[in-house]
Amino acid sequence: MGTVQFHLNGEAVTVTDATPNTTLLDWLRRDARLTGTKEGCAEGDCGACTVAVLDAEAPEGPTWRAINSCLVLLPLVHGQRVVTVEGLAPRTGALHPAQQAMVDTLGSQCGYCTPGVVMSLFEATYRQDLRSPWQLDDQLSGNLCRCTGYRPIRDAATQVAGTRPADGFSAAMAAPAAEQPALRWVTEAGEAHIPTDFDALFDVLDRRPDARLICGATDLGLDVTKQGKRFECLVSLQGLPLRGVTLAPGGGWRIGATTRLSDLELATEHALPPVARMLRFFGSRQIKNRATVGGNLCNASPIGDLAPVLLSLGAVAVIRGRAGERRLPLADFFVAYRKTALAAGEILAAVEVPPLGADAKASAYKVSKRREMDISAVACGLWVAVDAQQTITAARFGFGGMAATPARAPAAEAAVVGQPFSAATFAAAADALRSDFTPLSDHRGSAWYRMTVATNLLKGFFHEVRETAVPLLAARPSGTLLTPDDPADLPTEGAR
Ligand SMILES: Cc1cc2nc3c(=O)[nH]c(=O)nc-3n(C[C@H](O)[C@H](O)[C@H](O)COP(=O)(O)OP(=O)(O)OC[C@H]3O[C@@H](n4cnc5c(N)ncnc54)[C@H](O)[C@@H]3O)c2cc1C
Numbered sequence: 238m239g240t241v242q243f244h245l246n247g248e249a250v251t252v253t254d255a256t257p258n259t260t261l262l263d264w265l266r267r268d269a270r271l272t273g274t275k276e277g278c279a280e281g282d283c284g285a286c287t288v289a290v291l292d293a294e295a296p297e298g299p300t301w302r303a304i305n306s307c308l309v310l311l312p313l314v315h316g317q318r319v320v321t322v323e324g325l326a327p328r329t330g331a332l333h334p335a336q337q338a339m340v341d342t343l344g345s346q347c348g349y350c351t352p353g354v355v356m357s358l359f360e361a362t363y364r365q366d367l368r369s370p371w372q373l374d375d376q377l378s379g380n381l382c383r384c385t386g387y388r389p390i391r392d393a394a395t396q397v398a399g400t401r402p403a404d405g406f407s408a409a410m411a412a413p414a415a416e417q418p419a420l421r422w423v424t425e426a427g428e429a430h431i432p433t434d435f436d437a438l439f440d441v442l443d444r445r446p447d448a449r450l451i452c453g454a455t456d457l458g459l460d461v462t463k464q465g466k467r468f469e470c471l472v473s474l475q476g477l478p479l480r481g482v483t484l485a486p487g488g489g490w491r492i493g494a495t496t497r498l499s500d501l502e503l504a505t506e507h508a509l510p511p512v513a514r515m516l517r518f519f520g521s522r523q524i525k526n527r528a529t530v531g532g533n534l535c536n537a538s539p540i541g542d543l544a545p546v547l548l549s550l551g552a553v554a555v556i557r558g559r560a561g562e563r564r565l566p567l568a569d570f571f572v573a574y575r576k577t578a579l580a581a582g583e584i585l586a587a588v589e590v591p592p593l594g595a596d597a598k599a600s601a602y603k604v605s606k607r608r609e610m611d612i613s614a615v616a617c618g619l620w621v622a623v624d625a626q627q628t629i630t631a632a633r634f635g636f637g638g639m640a641a642t643p644a645r646a647p648a649a650e651a652a653v654v655g656q657p658f659s660a661a662t663f664a665a666a667a668d669a670l671r672s673d674f675t676p677l678s679d680h681r682g683s684a685w686y687r688m689t690v691a692t693n694l695l696k697g698f699f700h701e702v703r704e705t706a707v708p709l710l711a712a713r714p715s716g717t718l719l720t721p722d723d724p725a726d727l728p729t730e731g732a733r
């Protein structure tokens with residue numbers, strides 16, 4: 238009952254014989270016979286499966302976004318416009334500028350990664366928010382190429398980024414945004430729902446207590462592709478009015494649970510720099526184009542990267558059930574390993590972040606083995622308020638990777654409150670931190686390594702915020718990739 242309907246390369250498609258756990262990639266290759274889109278890893282790491290979707294609710298207006306089709310389940314593209322590499326230049330015979338740029342810069346050798354790279358360049362072609370060179374590196378951070386080398390590919394990105402040619406894809410961006418239609422898709426193999434109002438959401442959750450909530454599918458998709466799980470009833474939150482970052486009535490921000498991380502990155506770059514700093518080293522562009530704030534917090538991973546920084550900012554979880562909303566300090570939201578305080582029939586609706594405060598010093602750090610696309614060994618968000626006498630009057634330190642849940646560090650916080658803002662105070666806090674956590678050893682780092690990193694981050698925080706109370710993005714050596722042809726309107730790292 239019900240069908241999944243969407244536009245694929247400009248044609249309306251109705252899916253008749255697939256199941257709700259089918260990935261978009263599998264459907265494209267197997268059912269639609271569009272084999273230009275490749276499978277490499279099936280876990281969001283390589284980018285070979287990249288396609289583009291018109292994101293009608295993007296904060297800068299409708300825009301094309303690159304996503305990993307290996308993770309997105311088919312029902313989640315209901316009502317969307319999807320473009321694969323086959324749809325870039327189907328009628329004219331001429332290459333799309335993103336394809337032509339790869340030809341011009343000799344950006345392809347074996348070609349396996351090329352369709353995915355082209356689709357990332359396709360997003361870059363229509364982006365309206367490119368201001369800094371690192372954004373082009375970030376644009377390509379989810380596309381692995383094992384033979385060409387990244388310089389030609391980066392040059393191709395420079396050639397097309399933000400050019401927005403007057404073509405059908407630009408016209409689609411300018412057309413009135415279509416609303417997400419509701420979906421009720423019932424097959425013999427399971428159900429998928431996209432409710433567009435809260436009554437419909439809670440009705441389906443009442444009827445199917447076994448339903449699994451889903452949003453970006455960048456976590457849950459892995460359960461399907463890597464664990465072989467099949468969910469009998471999926472309920473997507475993407476159609477509910479929960480997306481966006483707004484100024485909260487008393488100051489501060491309300492971040493809707495379905496806000497995509499690429500939206501959040503844009504919104505927080507200057508407004509909440511610690512959050513933007515964390516997102517800079519969070520997954521790839523394709524992942525951030527799908528991943529949501531709610532999904533990141535509700536998987537309650539001890540190494541989820543948003544929780545530590547939001548804990549340090551004093552965030553509050555806004556939980557919604559049929560009876561209405563309730564609020565819980567984020568520190569009380571994580572109750573055990575991968576377990577949240579959400580009761581059956583409740584969802585995370587938003588997180589509220591209070592104003593930073595005029596006397597605040599705040600930053601965030603992520604330490605992983607690789608800079609791009611890696612999982613944290615340790616992540617933290619650190620916030621202190623310092624009065625005119627240079628005394629610390631309040632502190633919130635949030636850590637990930639140090640315990641079974643993301644958590645505050647009460648002993649380290651107590652060690653700094655009432656003390657002078659000095660290196661000695663943070664050295665004492667680093668000692669106190671040893672009684673806050675007993676980290677585990679695993680393949681990402683030993684207990685000794687994690688504790689050493691965490692204490693060093695605390696000490697380093699003092700030195701960084703002594704200079705600048707709320708530092709912007711970390712300076713980043715993208716110099717080896719900068720070329721004289723980089724667009725003049727993209728300032729260099731030093732200018733930020
Ligand atoms: C390649 C790759 C790289 C990644 N890199 C990082 C990284 O650097 N840092 C990091 O922290 N994470 C990373 N992740 C994990 C993931 O992308 C994030 O956790 C993401 O924010 C999850 O959001 P989602 O919307 O995709 O969640 P989904 O997969 O849709 O859902 C995740 C879980 O949350 C539940 N859920 C979702 N929304 C809600 C809600 N509003 N209320 C209640 N329950 C809800 C779902 O039922 C599910 O259990 C990465 C994942 C991949 C595949």
Ligand code: FES
Nearest residue numbers: 277278279284307
């Ligand atoms: S197949 Fe590797 S990211 Fe999708």
Ligand code: FES
Nearest residue numbers: 346347348382383
């Ligand atoms: S051209 Fe061979 S993997 Fe990129």
